Amino acid sequence: APVASVDADLRRRAAAVIPGGMYGHQAAKHLWPGAPQFIASGEGAVVRDVDGREYIDLLCSYGPIVLGHRHPEVEAAAREQAMLGDCFNLPGPRMVELAERLTGIVDYADWAMFQKNGTDATTLALTVARAHTGRKGVLMATGAYHGAAPWCTPIPLGTTPGARADLYNYRYNDIASVEAALAACGDDLAAIIVSPFRHDAGLPQELVEPEFARYLRALCDEKGAMLVLDEVRCGMRLGFGSSWAGIGVAPDLSAWSKALGNGHPIAALMGIDVLRPAIEKIFTTGSFWFSSVAMAASLATLDVMAREGSVARMHTLGQVLWDGLLAQAAKYGVDCSLTGHVTMPYLCFPGESDWAKTDVFAAACAKAGVFTHPRHNWFISAALSDAQMAQILEATGEGFAAVAAIGD
Numbered sequence: 560a561p562v563a564s565v566d567a568d569l570r571r572r573a574a575a576v577i578p579g580g581m582y583g584h585q586a587a588k589h590l591w592p593g594a595p596q597f598i599a600s601g602e603g604a605v606v607r608d609v610d611g612r613e614y615i616d617l618l619c620s621y622g623p624i625v626l627g628h629r630h631p632e633v634e635a636a637a638r639e640q641a642m643l644g645d646c647f648n649l650p651g652p653r654m655v656e657l658a659e660r661l662t663g664i665v666d667y668a669d670w671a672m673f674q675k676n677g678t679d680a681t682t683l684a685l686t687v688a689r690a691h692t693g694r695k696g697v698l699m700a701t702g703a704y705h706g707a708a709p710w711c712t713p714i715p716l717g718t719t720p721g722a723r724a725d726l727y728n729y730r731y732n733d734i735a736s737v738e739a740a741l742a743a744c745g746d747d748l749a750a751i752i753v754s755p756f757r758h759d760a761g762l763p764q765e766l767v768e769p770e771f772a773r774y775l776r777a778l779c780d781e782k783g784a785m786l787v788l789d790e791v792r793c794g795m796r797l798g799f800g801s802s803w804a805g806i807g808v809a810p811d812l813s814a815w816s817k818a819l820g821n822g823h824p825i826a827a828l829m830g831i832d833v834l835r836p837a838i839e840k841i842f843t844t845g846s847f848w849f850s851s852v853a854m855a856a857s858l859a860t861l862d863v864m865a866r867e868g869s870v871a872r873m874h875t876l877g878q879v880l881w882d883g884l885l886a887q888a889a890k891y892g893v894d895c896s897l898t899g900h901v902t903m904p905y906l907c908f909p910g911e912s913d914w915a916k917t918d919v920f921a922a923a924c925a926k927a928g929v930f931t932h933p934r935h936n937w938f939i940s941a942a943l944s945d946a947q948m949a950q951i952l953e954a955t956g957e958g959f960a961a962v963a964a965i966g967d
């Protein structure tokens with residue numbers, strides 16, 4: 560008799576009614592060979608696939624989950640709001656409360672506007688910067704991911720060259736390349752968009768060099784252009800507030816999403832007072848941008864994070880994982896590269912171009928009950944217990960053993 564697999568059945572049905580069987584970053588083809596395509600449930604640091612296999616979650620839904628799945632306090636706040644209603648003719652009080660809360664947490668921000676996805680916020684940031692400056696040019700880092708809109712999708716098929724006509728590329732942390740991009744842009748500079756550190760998919764990550772961040776700030780000041788920080792992935796993980804607060808560089812605009820609502824759909828654009836008149840002249844909105852449930856969830860998420868010091872907990876857990884991974888790589892004699900921030904590490908095996916080792920590593924972790932990603936940075940959540948961290952390190956040990964076994 561055939562082995563019953565709910566996942567296989569869902570895949571078969573999806574192939575009939577969903578293009579490609581699945582699309583976007585959550586298509587299972589991006590994961591390890593044999594990975595599931597569907598998850599049935601999650602609680603705390605654990606997710607369960609549709610066939611009942613459990614994994615300790617080191618991917619955290621690609622960033623949104625900071626406090627663990629179905630965090631009781633966040634879900635209670637969302638339920639309480641849902642009892643009153645979510646989507647009305649007009650916004651509710653939660654919107655004002657959340658804008659007050661966020662501008663209190665993000666020190667340079669004078670105002671906040673809400674959307675649903677990170678792409679909404681990064682795209683609106685450029686619209687606001689262009690409306691304010693009356694210029695078109697935007698400098699962005701080669702290979703940086705700012706979303707899937709026509710101006711920034713990594714695969715431009717189906718978009719027009721016009722969508723990127725006023726974009727100029729620089730290399731992250733490379734001042735000379737910014738100068739070259741600026742020369743190409745001329746007097747037309749509206750904004751420079753940059754992420755808190757370099758986290759391009761499938762490549763080793765790179766923390767920002769403080770002098771690079773300060774140079775971008777000074778350049779924008781000199782040219783009257785807007786510095787836009789894309790906090791969508793890093794926000795509320797590197798710090799509770801601006802990811803660049805520690806290096807003393809404040810942007811003019813910042814785009815946020817993922818961690819803000821612990822899985823509830825919310826994004827935010829935050830910025831400085833001088834931009835208000837331009838924002839009053841543009842038109843931007845969305846049917847679900849004013850919905851209250853995600854805002855209530857976000858308020859609760861931020862309350863729990865502030866009260867419990869979740870960022871510090873994620874830093875501690877991330878450091879344990881980081882140190883453990885490096886010790887295991889040394890023990891097994893495997894050449895491994897670990898880059899980025901401890902709360903969002905990226906692991907790869909230098910010199911390999913076919914992902915064979917990363918696939919073997921991730922598959923071994925999955926077999927040992929840990930959900931990682933072979934080609935994307937992982938994410939720590941504050942829900943991980945010390946015992947679960949020990950289980951994770953047992954699994955990654957299996958991963959390194961499997962990689963050592965295939966040799967070079």
Ligand code: PMP
Pocket residue numbers: 621675676677678679681704705706707754789790791792793816817
């Ligand atoms: N910017 C960054 C840095 C991101 O990591 C992402 C999502 N991975 C986005 C923007 C786009 O966010 P979304 O997928 O929610 O539109």
